[in-house]
Amino acid sequence: MFFTNWASLGRIAVVGVMVYVGLILLLRTSGKRTLSKMNAFDLIVTVALGSMLASTLLNKSVALADGLLGMGMLIGLQYVITWLSVRYSAVDKLVKAEPTLLVYQGQFLHAKMKAERVTEGEILTSLRERGIASLAEAAAVVLENDGTLNALQHESADAPHSALKNVPKP
Known part of the structure; x- marks a missing residue:
């Protein structure tokens, strides 16, 4: 043995x-x-x-x-x-799966979150990891095709994020 x-x-x-x-x-x-x-x-x-x-x-x-x-x-x-x-x-x-938008312009997209099985806590963690203090400061949170969460801070009020070009919008 x-x-x-x-x-x-x-x-x-x-x-x-x-x-x-x-x-x-x-x-x-x-x-x-x-x-x-x-x-x-x-x-x-x-x-x-x-x-x-x-x-x-x-x-x-x-x-x-x-x-x-x-x-x-x-x-x-x-x-x-x-x-x-x-x-x-x-x-x-x-x-490859396509990226999924979970937060857009400071708002949770609950239907997308539910479909992807992502909690608000996981999204808030990704905001903190990027130094974003509140959901209102988030331009977007994207669930990438490799399963990672990426949070983007607002650039300016009139300029959209070019990093969201390949992500389907709500």
Whole structure:
């Protein structure tokens, strides 16, 4: 239960180092966006990579080459999807959620908050993190496609926020 044999531990040590080095090389060659904090699609790929790493490391029936090929395939598919999403808006809309406006011109948008399951407390926290003292000072709070809340302070009374260009208004 606590110890099978030295060969099993030796396999884990050798395969562990090799799969780690292989994964680092795959990630370095695939670019910065492979594990970036972007959207649910990226999270799924990251979790799948972790699962493949664990399977390759701990499952004796998974060969090192099989694990590396599986991880390489996932990273390659991720690269293709991000490449396509940059070039084709239909692919981008398929894999990414659009940002949601939760506060606009100092007013909570309760229907949007309810649909996105965000509380007033979470929104007030995002205001405090940006140094915005009151809801009236907030031009907007946006739930981004990666799940983060961004609060924007009023710029001026007559100038709309250009950062809200891609966010659907109420």
